[in-house]
Amino acid sequence: LNQDCPSEFVAFAGLLAEAAGEAIRPHFRSGLGFDDKADSSPVTIADRAAEAAIRSLIEKAYPDHGIWGEELGMIRPEAEYLWVLDPIDGTKAFLAGKPLFCTLIALMRGGVPILGVIDQPVARERWVGAGGQPTRFNGNPVQVRACAGVAAALLNCTSPLMFRTSEQQQAFAAKIAHFGGDAYGFALIASGFIDLVVEANLQLYDWAALVPVIEGAGGRMTDWQGQRLRLSGSGDVIAAGDGRVHAEALRLVRG
């Protein structure tokens, strides 16, 4: 079902992640407090510098491609190829000094993400998912692991408070639940260490890069109705390594 992603774009996305990392690393744990004026906080400076670096490379290499960035907005949204960027996903982790934040880079064609990069620039960890190829972690193919159901799963989500009903809260009696993490938790599904991530109200730039990474490793990622994620959707997402966990989690969030 997935469209193949031309290999030149896969290589190019790696260059984009490199450029973003160069822009971000000097600002991580740079010592300024987070309660400085928002415009001069380290995370805002790093966010904008990284997105500017990425956009500049895209404009030079593919001037007819569209770009939608979390920080600097949209150009050519009707182009065949649209790059979707979140230079720092996990700003709270960045501010707390935890190397769990990620740079997210996606390439969409016809509304479908065909390439996704999840890059942690401090630990130098990079997951790349591309249509027609296995997901790779730092160059090596990775795969989801088997898991029979939610009761046996390692669940990751930002906070237990996101489960809206007490039914949902009880239902997510996963074997182990770990909180915090943002995109990093999805990446660890692809590597076979986490079984299930449930999140709500994500923006396009939060989820677009994750889909090819999860699917290319053999996992499933949909909205809470089990449908392919869409630009116009709720941004409520469920990702799982094993289809059985995904199906059960779908029933639970709707129950």
Next chain:
Amino acid sequence: LNQDCPSEFVAFAGLLAEAAGEAIRPHFRSGLGFDDKADSSPVTIADRAAEAAIRSLIEKAYPDHGIWGEELGMIRPEAEYLWVLDPIDGTKAFLAGKPLFCTLIALMRGGVPILGVIDQPVARERWVGAGGQPTRFNGNPVQVRACAGVAAALLNCTSPLMFRTSEQQQAFAAKIAHFGGDAYGFALIASGFIDLVVEANLQLYDWAALVPVIEGAGGRMTDWQGQRLRLSGSGDVIAAGDGRVHAEALRLVRG
């Protein structure tokens, strides 16, 4: 108030952390599922191997010292010096593949921790707090940051569900809350990136190493009554970089 820690013990604790890291790293993301039999899970194997390596070094260097380890129990608890060990604090993070777990090594004298090491062996990050010295991160002195109050604070805790009353939950309207992290969050107080950590029901081996790290960086760490942490206490702890945040958080948890 703090007792000085003899410098030979500070150097020795660094060797202990090195040995633990050597034992742990091969098992991190080693690919076995967490739902294998508990005795053969990667985290259990790493936990025991690390503690055995540390204990062996202590037995050789200081055969009259006591040892209390989370995994392998207690010997010579009445000795003047007692080493308190948690080879892997943050087992959920370890299982999830997140390099946030830490090796905790404390040296206590007369019931008071005079030396604490928080070591993250994958990222090779080490905080060392020792009575009479400034806390060091990878060899360099670090300090807490100023923060006027809880409303301006970056709060870290394992989960928002740990706040027992809705009053507490509302009261902890910190500017930013980030969940997950265990000892790693306390270490980031010492480095001035997190302002406040509140946790409940910690064991001695969870908190003993943290106290010298926090205090040596200028922070405060007590129980929820504002008293020095004791072996016989509840294990409910509050740590803050700024005394104003600590005092306000104390009022909130008791309110």
